[in-house]
Amino acid sequence: MIELVISQWFIIKFKNKQIIYYIEKPDTPPCTDETKLVILIPIRRYSLNLRNEIRNTYLNETFEGRVTARFIIADPPYSLGSEEQNMLFEEQYKHRDIISFNGFDDVYKNLHLKVMAAFQWKWKFCSNAEWTLKVDDDMAVYIPRLNFWIDNKLKNELKKNNATIFGRIYPNSPRVKGKYDKYFVPDEEFSDEYYPPYMTGPSYLLSREAVKAILIKSKEIVAFHVEDALFTGVFPINSNISLSDQWDIFNNYPEDIVRFSE
Template sequence: MNLCRQLWKYLVIAVILYATVFLNLDRIRTFSSEPSAIQFINIPSNESSNHLFTAQFKDQNHTYQFLTLPKKTCTNNTKLQITILSTAGNFDIRQAIRDTWANPKNSMHVANNDVHISFIISAVENEFLSYALQKEIEKHDDLIVTSLYESYELLILKVHAILTYKQHYCASADFQIKADDDMAVDMDGLFEGIGDKKLASVDAISGIIWKNSPPVREKKHRWYVPMTLYSQKFFPPYIDGPIYLIGKNAVPRMLEEAKNYNQWVIEDVFWTGVIAKALKIKQINWASHLLRYVIELIPTRLKCSKGKPLIYAVHNMKGPIMIHDGYKKLKGVKCE
């Protein structure tokens, strides 16, 4: 009796295994016939796929590659390069941006390539996620993929990659914007703004300026700054990290100056504060044109100035729905 039970048990297991393999055979064949999901390399023909760049600081160096670059590049017509910090898994957020403020149907400047928009992410080792990214690259052609490790502590390296990309692949553009992927932007309003010499200069950095900010000295805090790294009571004035504009003349100077400083964790303080101060780069305040929180998306803030919308962008749009909503409100402002 026990022998019969054991035989019956093994028979059931065998049937389940057979059915599992048989029913998924087409899926297995399809996946195995695709190129390696991890190795997605799409470097333009005029570049070597093994071209290396180095984020060089006083205390350490990091060598990295651009594993994937968009085929559509900046042209002589491009005035503004926008690079959006994202992470590999944020598919829905990137799509929300493509559907709203980065959509050429919603902005003549994006359509005309006056503005070139890309996302920058780091490569991942999960083969299914990498496979999905490869499909996204093939469909949208707007991802810059680096070999850098993905972490908040290494955002300073990701910004280095943004500046390096600007310098090597979009050098003629007058301006570079670094933006987070939780922004909603009035693209045409922003583009008009950078045409105002009071708001933008090829030699300056523009954004919300923070002054008299003290370093955090608590060791367990994510923004901890040891005295050995920075000993002064306050940081130099710096530009708020979610979005800032850098003039083309400042980019190569900033990359070179970074070699004289130890590596930081707080990327906006480092690049737009410490480095900008050392180089005496002018900072232009956009506090009247940028909102930091969704609760500020209220009619009294979304007013007009000289017949044009006052606000160009809003931060802290957490998720696709909020990006769509924030964009709709920004574009809903009617100026007479």
């Protein structure tokens, strides 16, 4: 028997758009005072096998409440059959590690909405956690080593600016202008020839104050769907967020790291 949970409403406010959505309120607190790291993994609704791969690999460790990981999904862009929907309910009931945002479709054009909603969820339910890792579903993370670098290197960077994003900086990335390209961004959303330096999207780590700064500044920012350029490029140059290039830690390219595939 699947238990019913209480829904909770949220709103995403950018300068050029406003989205109302709701989530199922967690039936138990997802974080405690001991939680240090929140891992947010945007993934498609139907990717059950991939979620199980991740659960059975780098999330298959006991972190004694210090790490909280959640898969991020949104509304299906098509009508789900009852069997598929029941499988998702059963999966969530078993693992309690999926956040479903209801109010926008789960398509690439809405990835920035999924990530923004995930930041809101983090702040609402895990605000004490100092670190937030956004990681793509085809990446592997060695969490003990990441914690080592946080303790021995990255937290010292916060002495310069406690609102910092860590990752692998991608400089001089041109804006795609082809209207039929997946990464096309129109002039009214971003008009410069090049994006500001930003963190490559497969993974980046945000301090608590960096997440807070994004949430505060969002209503002044024109949003577009190239999520990494938006949150780690446009937001920092319009706020007090710093970027810290840690290319030796965040090896986000195929030749550097093992990727999952379905």
